[in-house]
Amino acid sequence: MLENLHAVLRMHQIGIVNLLRPRRLxxxxxxxxxxxxxxxLIMKAAAEHPDLPAVTDELGTLTYRQLDEQSNAxxxxxxxxxxxxxxxxxVLARDHRGLLLAISGTARAALRLALMNTGLAKQQLAEVVAREKxxxxxxxxxxxDLVDGLPEDIPRYLTWGSGPVPTIDELIAAHRSTPLPPPDQPGGFIILTSGTTGLPKGAPRTKVSPLASALIADRIPFPRQGAAVFASPLFHSTGFGSWTVGLSLANHAVLLRRFxxxxxxxxxxEHRAQMLVAxxxxxxxxxxxxxxxxxxxxTSSLKTVFVAGSALAPELTARFHEQFGxxxxxxxxxxxxxxxxxxxPAESRRAPGTVGRPPVTVHLALFDDNDKRIDKPHVHGRVFVRTGIPFEGYTDGQHKQVIDGYMATGDQGHFDDEGLLFIDGRDDDMVISGGENVYPVEVENLLAERAxxxxxxxxxVDDDEFGKRLRAFIVPTDSSARDPQEIKEYVKASLARYKVPRDVVFVDELPRNATGKLLRRELPTGPLNEA
Incomplete structure (x- = not known):
């Protein structure tokens, strides 16, 4: 209870709620x-700030009043x-007003929205549509072309562009914009996981705690009635969550369909944006x-870059701060x-590579392979989280491991002496080479420091002598000598011998999905002359 009160007070301090206006609250x-x-939140912003810009995309700007009325229609x-x-x-859409209208309109119609990943293949889309009903x-x-693979009896409407099926703009124009009677309970929504190891799972949220905004905004400064540019797609939790908090502060979402x-x-x-989500x-x-x-x-207006979705190399943080503050x-x-x-920023500067501390209502813990809690710093373990936004389980019936109310993230990590968390890699990324445990992220961060x-x-990758050996894939600059031996000597000068990659492969780009997550499974693991 005390923790929840602290979260409410943080929301008041941030400006998400106003405890001095109890009726509005x-x-x-x-x-x-x-x-x-x-x-x-769109309804609240439309009532309190009807003429503020809510969204800008390639078609122009909608105010909160317009977004609210079109959502009703x-x-x-x-x-x-x-x-x-x-x-x-x-909904299978890039970032634009049509996606926001789909999110808001389905909720008002008491329907549940499944946010589809724009990187899905045709067969994957068909499987997800069938699984999620x-x-x-x-x-x-x-x-x-992807939608053509779905059963013909599923009605379909366009959120962007034109074609042989009706558009949501036509639906909106043909219907009144008065509010509907609110449903007895929310329809909720389904966000798909990144699917880096296979078909994306569905993670449903039927009810979201009012304290969820505090969890996201507690340690991140959001604008108030300011502009935020969204580079990260809204169909995934990073963009979706940060946009939702922005609604509570009547912010202006600047959306780009492609990065x-x-x-x-x-x-x-152009928009004097104070935040970038990427x-x-x-x-x-x-x-x-x-x-x-x-x-x-x-870019002097930029005060916050909200970065999530995959590991952030310390070297990248340092270079970005040098350029942008x-x-x-x-x-x-x-x-x-x-x-x-x-x-x-101060924590990243003091402890490069850290992912910091938990926000209000969130608790972190490490457990060993025997499910015993690890309390000492610098000891590697499995990362578990207890949060004020409980996970409902995947739509396929599966669930993450839970110990004493803490849920597994699937990552390995450790704390330093100050209690800052470091992620050492995914549970299944750890490589045992010649009996030694190697966390690839340590080698990756070292390589990223090279100019x-x-x-x-x-x-x-498999190795007859050591069981496994390390293989490094590098995207080089134009000035790179592309010398594998030089790379190996560089790693050897800083890390133990068993952490030196036996193979070094130079590539034009690394495989990533639509949310920017690395697809390790698509990297070649066979003999290099067959890769």
């Missing part, structure tokens, strides 16, 4: 309980389909533009646990 809480946070149209409450609607599909026209590094800088300059590989591409291009744009807030979490910890390395990843 009660109305918002009731709407959240019946509609879910996204629709409820779409909800009326969806209601006419006659689906039972909490039927699942799938999707009854209607909303999609961008560029994904028409373009220079266009991101232009958007920050994944680490996007920061790499922004820096790759070089000072001449970067300095064409005024101390702005990176490195977020460690997952679809299942939301935000587990945040490294603020001639853009990105690096290290995996284990």
């Amino acid at each position: 009660l109305r918002a809480a009731v709407n959240n309980a019946r509609l879910g946070p996204q629709a409820a 779409l909800a009326h149209a969806l209601k006419k389909l006659g689906l039972p409450d909490r039927s699942v609607v799938g 999707v009854r209607v599909v909303l999609y961008d026209d560029e994904f028409a 373009d590094a220079e266009r991101i800088l232009q958007a920050i300059d 994944v680490p590989t996007m920061l790499t591409r922004i820096l790759a533009l070089g000072p001449d291009v970067i300095n064409k744009y005024d 101390d702005v990176i807030y490195n977020v460690y979490g997952s679809t299942e646990v939301a935000v587990a910890s945040v490294a603020q 001639d390395v853009v990105e690096a990843v290290v995996i284990g």
Whole structure:
């Protein structure tokens, strides 16, 4: 109870709620309980700040009043389909107003929304739609070929572009914008996991705690009625969660349908954006533009770079801070646990590589392979999280391991003497070579420090003598000598011999999914002459 009170006070301090306006607070809480946070927060912002910009995309800007009214009209149209409450609607869309309208409109129509990954293959989409029991599909026209693989009896509507099926713009224009009676309970939503090891799982959220915003914003400074540029896709938890918190602060979401590094800088300059939401590989591409291009744009308004989704190399943090100032807030979490910890700029500077400390209502713990808690610093263990946003289990019936209320993240990590958390790698990434345990991230971070390395990843491959050996895949700069032996000598000078990659492979790019996560399973593990 005391912890929840602390979370409420933090929300008041941040500006998410106003404890001095109890009637507004009660109305918002009731709407959240019946509609879910996204629709409820859009309604709240439309009532309090109707003329503020809510979203800007390639089509222009919608105010909060316009976003609210168009959400109502779409909800009326969806209601006419006659689906039972909490039927699942799938949306396959990039970042633009159509996706926001789908999120808000389905909630008002008491339907459950499944946010589909834009990187799904045709067969994967069909399997996910069948597993999640999707009854209607909303999609961008560029994904028409993928949607053609779905059963013909599933109604479909376009969220962007034109084609042989109706658009949601046509649905909105044909229906009134008055509010619908709120449902008895929210439809909820389903976010897919990244699917880095196979078909993405569905992680449902039927009810979201009102304290969830405090969990995300506690250690990350969000603008208030300011602009945030979203490079990370909203169909995944990083973009989705940060956009939701932004709604509670009546922020202006600047959306780009496709990532373009220079266009991101232009958007920050044009909208005086105070926040950027991104994944680490996007920061790499922004820096790759070089000072001449970067300095064409005024990015002095930027105060917060919310980074999540995959490991952030200390070297990348340092280079980005050198160019843009101390702005990176490195977020460690997952679809299942939301935000587990945040490294603020001062912590990243003091302890390079840390993912920081947990926010309010979140607790971290390490357990060994025998499920015994680890209390000492610098001892590696499995990372577990206890959070104020309980995980409901996957839609396929599976669940993460839970010990004493703490849920497994699937990662290995350790704490330092100050209690800062470090992630050593995924449980299944650890390589045992010649009887020694090797965490690839240590080697990857060292390689990333080289001026001639853009990105690096290290995996284990089969070896007749050692059981496993290390193989490094490196994206080099144009000036790189591409000398494998030089790379090996470099690692050998800093790390133990068993951590030196036996193989060094230079590649043009690393395989990643639509959210920027590295797909290690797609890296060749066989003999190099067959790779």
